[in-house]
Amino acid sequence: MLLIRCPYCEEERPELEFRNAGEAHIARPTNIAAESDDDFEKFFFIRANPKGVIYERWRHIHGCARFFNAVRDTVTDKFVMTYKAGEPKPAKLPGAPK
Amino acid sequence: MNAAFRISGAGRLSQAKTASFSFDGKPYTGIAGDTLASALLANGVHLVGRSFKYHRPRGFLSAGAEEPNALVQIVRDDARKTPNVRATVQELYDGLIANSQNRWPSLAFDVGAVNDIASPMFSAGFYYKTFMWPKWAWKDLYEPKIRAAAGLGVSPEKPDPDHYASRYAHCEVLVLGGGAAGIASAVAAAETGVRVILADEQAEFGGSLRFESGARIDGQDGYAWAQAAIARLKAMDNVRVLSRTTAFGYYAQNFVGLVERVSDHIKNPGRELARERLWQVRANRVVIATGAIERHMVFANNDRPGVMLASAARTYLNHYGVAVGRNVGVYTANDSAYAAAIDLKKAGVNIAAIVDLRDNPSGPVIDEARALGIEINFGRAVVSAGGKLRVSSMTVQPKNGGGGRTIPVDAILMSAGWTPSVHLFSQSRGKVAFNEESKRFVPGAYAQDCVSVGACNGADGLDATVDEAYAAGAKAAKEAGGKVGKGAKPKVDAGESWSRGMLGAGPGAGPGTTVKAFVDFQNDVTAKDIRQAVHEGMHSIEHVKRFTTNGMATDQGKTSNMHGLAIAAEELGKPIPQVGLTTFRAPYTPVTFGSIVGHARGALFDPTRRTATHGWAARQGAVFEDVGHWKRAWYFPKAGEGMHAAVNRECVTVRKVGGLFDASTLGKIEVVGPDAAKFMELLYTNPWEKLESGRCRYGIMLREDGFIYDDGVVGRLAPDRFHVTTTTGGAPRVMNHMEDYLQTEFPHLNVWLTSITEQWAVIAVQGPKSRDIIAPLVEGIDMSDEAMPHMSVREGKICGVPTRLFRMSFTGERGFEVNVPADYGEAVWEALWAEGQKHGATAYGTETMHVLRAEKGYIIVGQDTDGTVTPNDAGLDWAVGKKKTDFVGIRGLTRPDLVAKGRKQLVGLKTKDPKVVLEEGAQIVADPKQPIPMKMIGHVTSSYWSENCGRSIALALVAGGRDRMGQTLYVPMPNGTIEVEVTGMVFVDEKGERLNG
Numbered sequence A: 001m002l003l004i005r006c007p008y009c010e011e012e013r014p015e016l017e018f019r020n021a022g023e024a025h026i027a028r029p030t031n032i033a034a035e036s037d038d039d040f041e042k043f044f045f046i047r048a049n050p051k052g053v054i055y056e057r058w059r060h061i062h063g064c065a066r067f068f069n070a071v072r073d074t075v076t077d078k079f080v081m082t083y084k085a086g087e088p089k090p091a092k093l094p095g096a097p098k
Numbered sequence B: 001m002n003a004a005f006r007i008s009g010a011g012r013l014s015q016a017k018t019a020s021f022s023f024d025g026k027p028y029t030g031i032a033g034d035t036l037a038s039a040l041l042a043n044g045v046h047l048v049g050r051s052f053k054y055h056r057p058r059g060f061l062s063a064g065a066e067e068p069n070a071l072v073q074i075v076r077d078d079a080r081k082t083p084n085v086r087a088t089v090q091e092l093y094d095g096l097i098a099n100s101q102n103r104w105p106s107l108a109f110d111v112g113a114v115n116d117i118a119s120p121m122f123s124a125g126f127y128y129k130t131f132m133w134p135k136w137a138w139k140d141l142y143e144p145k146i147r148a149a150a151g152l153g154v155s156p157e158k159p160d161p162d163h164y165a166s167r168y169a170h171c172e173v174l175v176l177g178g179g180a181a182g183i184a185s186a187v188a189a190a191e192t193g194v195r196v197i198l199a200d201e202q203a204e205f206g207g208s209l210r211f212e213s214g215a216r217i218d219g220q221d222g223y224a225w226a227q228a229a230i231a232r233l234k235a236m237d238n239v240r241v242l243s244r245t246t247a248f249g250y251y252a253q254n255f256v257g258l259v260e261r262v263s264d265h266i267k268n269p270g271r272e273l274a275r276e277r278l279w280q281v282r283a284n285r286v287v288i289a290t291g292a293i294e295r296h297m298v299f300a301n302n303d304r305p306g307v308m309l310a311s312a313a314r315t316y317l318n319h320y321g322v323a324v325g326r327n328v329g330v331y332t333a334n335d336s337a338y339a340a341a342i343d344l345k346k347a348g349v350n351i352a353a354i355v356d357l358r359d360n361p362s363g364p365v366i367d368e369a370r371a372l373g374i375e376i377n378f379g380r381a382v383v384s385a386g387g388k389l390r391v392s393s394m395t396v397q398p399k400n401g402g403g404g405r406t407i408p409v410d411a412i413l414m415s416a417g418w419t420p421s422v423h424l425f426s427q428s429r430g431k432v433a434f435n436e437e438s439k440r441f442v443p444g445a446y447a448q449d450c451v452s453v454g455a456c457n458g459a460d461g462l463d464a465t466v467d468e469a470y471a472a473g474a475k476a477a478k479e480a481g482g483k484v485g486k487g488a489k490p491k492v493d494a495g496e497s498w499s500r501g502m503l504g505a506g507p508g509a510g511p512g513t514t515v516k517a518f519v520d521f522q523n524d525v526t527a528k529d530i531r532q533a534v535h536e537g538m539h540s541i542e543h544v545k546r547f548t549t550n551g552m553a554t555d556q557g558k559t560s561n562m563h564g565l566a567i568a569a570e571e572l573g574k575p576i577p578q579v580g581l582t583t584f585r586a587p588y589t590p591v592t593f594g595s596i597v598g599h600a601r602g603a604l605f606d607p608t609r610r611t612a613t614h615g616w617a618a619r620q621g622a623v624f625e626d627v628g629h630w631k632r633a634w635y636f637p638k639a640g641e642g643m644h645a646a647v648n649r650e651c652v653t654v655r656k657v658g659g660l661f662d663a664s665t666l667g668k669i670e671v672v673g674p675d676a677a678k679f680m681e682l683l684y685t686n687p688w689e690k691l692e693s694g695r696c697r698y699g700i701m702l703r704e705d706g707f708i709y710d711d712g713v714v715g716r717l718a719p720d721r722f723h724v725t726t727t728t729g730g731a732p733r734v735m736n737h738m739e740d741y742l743q744t745e746f747p748h749l750n751v752w753l754t755s756i757t758e759q760w761a762v763i764a765v766q767g768p769k770s771r772d773i774i775a776p777l778v779e780g781i782d783m784s785d786e787a788m789p790h791m792s793v794r795e796g797k798i799c800g801v802p803t804r805l806f807r808m809s810f811t812g813e814r815g816f817e818v819n820v821p822a823d824y825g826e827a828v829w830e831a832l833w834a835e836g837q838k839h840g841a842t843a844y845g846t847e848t849m850h851v852l853r854a855e856k857g858y859i860i861v862g863q864d865t866d867g868t869v870t871p872n873d874a875g876l877d878w879a880v881g882k883k884k885t886d887f888v889g890i891r892g893l894t895r896p897d898l899v900a901k902g903r904k905q906l907v908g909l910k911t912k913d914p915k916v917v918l919e920e921g922a923q924i925v926a927d928p929k930q931p932i933p934m935k936m937i938g939h940v941t942s943s944y945w946s947e948n949c950g951r952s953i954a955l956a957l958v959a960g961g962r963d964r965m966g967q968t969l970y971v972p973m974p975n976g977t978i979e980v981e982v983t984g985m986v987f988v989d990e991k992g993e994r995l996n997g
């Protein structure tokens, strides 16, 4: 069982308290009704599904109930970091080469 | 009286306390502290099982958890018959009953042994080749026969009456393994004051100190030192010591699963003791001290009862005081078997000969053996064991061939060397590395905060082991926040050294031979099988493993993996690391389902949710159905009524008079705040801004892809307050969906969401008399049609308690839904029921609710929709706000596929024969005469007998359904094809006049 740090509760809690909510940093278009078919497809259906570092959303559903973002390595399952919803994608990851 | 093979003065058990037991019905006597294995061996019993495939007689290979052969069934009673128990692990208790497995009619005469003679048929991969064709034969012939012949034990006939405990624990340092290394690590860590958990799978701590007669630490015998150290650790507040506890799985972030065998060793455990306890431990640092496992020698008939690991014979002698034979041969490729020969010789057992594959080894143990007068043969091999139910001789030849001689023996002790137990390290996702010099896989790169110490880390010798382990324990504790300890490192005065050995098949079992030289005893895999797998094209060890099943039995190849790998590598002409080691997976040893499940079974398997009126309904004799976690009243049969009659009566009574229905399980969410209406506009397809306070609207929620996600009636209580209802099953996900958008896409909206499902009990009162039933109990609400029209909501009091009174209908009749605080739900229901009785109203359940709504063509999301249905498909286009510029799903609705012609649309179906009720889920075709496979154009989503209509009714999703009105379609069923007519979805009161009736 993974330990996940909730950036709102500011502590590591067991995975059972959380639920994954898919890839992060995919903003809903402000004028979504005017999106082309291709753009809507990219927004709604296409996901990166990378081997390695993924930016994804989690919800502390059995805790503070907040959605937040996490950086996780899909190979090792290790969480690199977590940060609050609405914050930008981190420019640099902890432990990454400078 | 002593059992025949118990040696007085040897071992650590007190002979004072005896224990009676039986094996295959025959009574025996052992002593307290025995395992089933040591007790049987003390009585001279070696033959304990038959092998899985060839039904060959088998005895004890080991004295521990790695045992592949001695699997027995332990019987306590009808409900407790545990199969596949390793006799080497099962502790003896007075009255223990054990039976052998996989033999018929008896252990000594087993009909299945014909498989051994016919073994050319059963070589590697035989399951894959033999039983492929014909296809029918698998189910009717092969599978039942194989199961009968190759059973491993018998299942109990009754549910398991034992209970299983579960604990979570946290510590700074978790030490896995309680031999010299584990104890030294635990002592070092404990001295720093941090929380330490030390676990070992055996009943007593000490690991190999149980048999290493020469070990001395801190001036004491090694085993005595271990017991003293454990006693000190147990006395410390910061240390938890767990014996009989196996670490079976190493998971992410130092999360380790351990199972503690609490009462399998006790005669009458009683109900207060759990059988096993699952420990789920999160540790800051883990010290892996899992030791090493001795390997057997691979030679012909090396599976005969009496042929065993040298360290096992030593354990039986030095710990249990049991000699495994009277005239013992030794076959070895390393030093450690000499120690077994020396200990046995000193205990008075004749050592017939030591056969050493090495050419000219030297060292103190060899000198000592020679000094004791033991015959030693260098550069020679045991090429075959004689005997059948028990080994009777060994045939010895020069290792490079030449004349042999046969030496009579009643046991052969063997040692090919020691395999570090890297199982848990590997499970932690660490990468093992092959040490070319020692021919061992040892821990390489680490993936987690753990460290391996001692023999599992390739340490040679007790001195090196204790040094390394003590330092690692102190370091782990320090890294986890411990202070500097004040203790001193244990001092090793004398100890034995792990030596090298050999991998793969010995002389006489090499390439080109066809003898039965077993690599994997439990799955009956021989050296020849592995070579054959390579010849048939298996070039990766993972393929060899699957083709031969080497290492795939319940012992997971603890003794066989390295031999199998070496034989495959030799055959492939590649170095061992290039062929690769198979991946180790949890569990390390078999784990019972009981310990995993714990208390989560029966009534505690899943939570049960009951509504406020549950007790009332139960007293009325309601039949309940499970809807998610909820228990819902399904129907209320009167005396002598079946379901059909009860539902017909309920359906008719509701439309004629009225009925009461508990709708409390519907999800309820309060949407509150200055931007509540804006939020509702975005989450539902309908317009909300202009909905007046006090009015209700049927809302549809979509996903972004345009498909229906949920629906429900929404009441606006105030400009900033909506009372939203959801489907019963949809409540949690709708809440999650709303929170997701509110927190992440529309965080600028000032809105709060609160689940109020459990706070309000909901009593639906439906039917022409519904207002007459409710009105006498209501205060402060004008319930006239003018003041309170259909689809309105009022707040007031009923029976003196607050109510949110909705006028709404899921039956098509005049109807109300009375929301009251859940605590008053039952009392208000009883008051309404008393009023209803005056009019002849009925209580009705979910079945009648379903029929009545289907008569009106009201859909149930999840039954009439399946996640690919749009509002238009469902005939609900009217509920989509055409002037709206945004809502979740607005763009999805215009996707090409969603506006294409020919989509499946919801329609009504009437069977040509009104008495025939269609099956829900049945497929629909346009032409019943077309060849199979037919083109299916839709399916039945809802189907009922409607007593009100005097016929069956159905709803269905049919391609282009609304253009097919009046058409005849067909529903092919196993008993014939049913003709149906496509109709509208409303079967009762098409004009909707009854809403005000």
Ligand SMILES: [Zn+2]
Binding pocket: A006, A007, A008, A009, A010, A060, A063, A064, A065, A066
């Ligand atoms: Zn939180």
